[in-house]
Amino acid sequence: MAITDAQDESRRPCTEGRKRVSPDEEATDETFGRHFTLERVGCQIHCWLAEAPDASLVGLSHAAVTDHTFFTAQMPALVPHYRVLT
Numbered sequence: 001m002a003i004t005d006a007q008d009e010s011r012r013p014c015t016e017g018r019k020r021v022s023p024d025e026e027a028t029d030e031t032f033g034r035h036f037t038l039e040r041v042g043c044q045i046h047c048w049l050a051e052a053p054d055a056s057l058v059g060l061s062h063a064a065v066t067d068h069t070f071f072t073a074q075m076p077a078l079v080p081h082y083r084v085l086t
Contacts, residue, residue: 031075032068032086050075051083058082 028034033050048068058078062070068086078084 031072031079033079033084048086049083050079050086052079052081055082057085059085062086 029048031050032048034048036047036049038045038047046068060068060071060074062068071084071086075084075086
C-alpha cells in the first residue's frame, strides 16, 4: 500500500527528503572536530566529528534539551583512540 500525504509522516522511508550531509568547512572546534549538517524536510540535524585516523567510530547521543557540549569532559579520553560523532 502506498503511503499518502495524509498518512503518518513517521511511516515514510527515512531516505525520503534527505539531502546530502554537508561539512561546514569553517566550523571546526579543537574539542569536537568538524561540524556537519544533515538537511531533512522540516529540520536540520547538526553533528560534530572528531577523528583519530582509521579508528573505530563511537557515537554519543544527547537529550533534546542539551547539545554536543554535554560530552566535553569525555572527549579528551575518546578522541585519541576513536572517531567520535556527537
